[in-house]
Amino acid sequence: MEDGEFLVLLGPTGAGKTTTLRVIAGLERQDTGDVIFDGQVMNQAPPAERDVAFVFQQYSLYPTMTVYDNLAFPLRAPSRRIAEDEIRRRVEEAAEKLRIHHLLSRKTGHLSGGEMQRVAIGRAIVRRPRIFLMDEPLSNLDAKLREALRVELQHLQKSQGSTTLFVTHDQIEALTMADRIVVLNKGQVVQIGTPEEIYDHPATIFVAQLVGTPRINLLQARREDSTIYIEDSTVHVSIPQGAVLPPVLQLGIRPEDIILSEQGTFQGEIVLTEPLGAETVIHVRSGRQTFVSLVTGLSNLRIKEAVRFDLRSEHFHYFDKAGHRIPVPQVPAMAGAESSSPSTREPAPRASERIEP
Known part of the structure; x- marks a missing residue:
């Protein structure tokens, strides 16, 4: 991945997309090869030292905490030593961008699916990590909300210049959001290219059928x-x-x-x-x-x-x-x-x- 790039891993269920994210995050160890950040081999680095923010498909929020405390939680780790004023500023800034400022005092257990997904994304944003890892964060939302969040995520990524690796099986998400697309099938990289290259010059029949509606x-x-x-x-x-x-x-x-x-x-x-x-x-x-x-x-x-x-x-x-x-x-x-x-x-x-x- 290039620095500041929005790279999308596209493929069907079982292609190896989530496993790839987990290897990069350090949650799983690859059998061969290296994970390298900015020229530094990270194979032995534990997840806490890799400075990645992982947005899971199932939100993974603390239901007994307020939205504010969920957003602030990763910033309150003793190792970070961030002042409470700075934490408040980051939380309110992320809440404003995601339009959840009015929910800050509400418990996450009382939120809708779309609101919980915004909180999960906000919790990653406040971290300002080296890389964002997003595992199908929009797949559980209805079509209208998915489209709205798609636009918001694009805007956030471009305005912040963040390096983002986004996993999806939805070819429309890949075509509309990606700087480049990596097509995976059964653990193998089939093709890498811009959305235009993937659509207009598919390397295999698998890629040609995967991208494009109608097929x-x-x-x-x-x-x-x-x-x-x-x-x-x-x-x-x-x-x-x-x-x-x-x-x-x-x-x-x-x-x-x-x-x-x-x-x-x-x-x-x-x-x-x-x-x-x-x-x-x-x-x-x-x-x-x-x-x-x-x-x-x-x-x-x-x-x-x-x-x-x-x-x-x-x-x-x-x-x-x-x-x-x-x-x-x-x-x-x-x-x-x-x-x-x-x-x-x-x-x-x-x-x-x-x-x-």
Whole structure:
């Protein structure tokens, strides 16, 4: 991690995210390798000497204490020797930032889940540690509160310049909050990159399916000469110029790269629509294959209605049989565009543009 960076560990349950945090904090000992802070090997240092603040998923507050005393507790350790006036200043400053100033005199056992999570985060903030370790701190909250706290955590981290390692299985949290994302699977680092790199250039099928809502279309395909044929459909596209592809491959197409258009090259039938308010997910069957598309706003398309569509081939993702990305030259062309009228539709926004912070 870089100093002052907001790094997110993203992966499914059992990937090793929490174990990684516990090793860094000194709560568990790694089998091999070193934990290094600013060039100093910390392998033998106990947790108290590592100067990390750990925000747990289950809050871990003292229910018989007031919010004020919970926030002040880590500062009152004899080894810190912090004056009570300074403790009060730090507590009130953290409470103000987290909007829990009105709760300082209340016992934490009488707080809501969102309020308890704010207190848990505040208890870490007052410490001013070398590194913040956050273990899915928003996962127990409802969607609206989770979104609000996501924004607040981002603001706090940027304004304080704190070094933060944040664990989540929620790809929206990772995309909207991270400076960089580390994708973990079964204890292995699969890919490290910015949110844009993870979304636009996934290293494996696992990463491609983990990030993006709705999920990427993953289609079995075959190459014959200079053409790629998608199995169980009438859809076929040209191979990008200069690309070297195997005879059998898997093709990934993001839903926003399937463009419904009256002048579209390919034909299909609507089998399902999922209105989400700002967007609508459209399921289109072509042959025996179903393609998931994403359109802006509410759609008036109906089930069994015939539609035409194009594919943004410059955003295709190519994977081999083992699921690893096949690099290809980027060609700015829409699949089928050479045989159809130019589309007047505006380009679909990429994930980094669509997701609100």
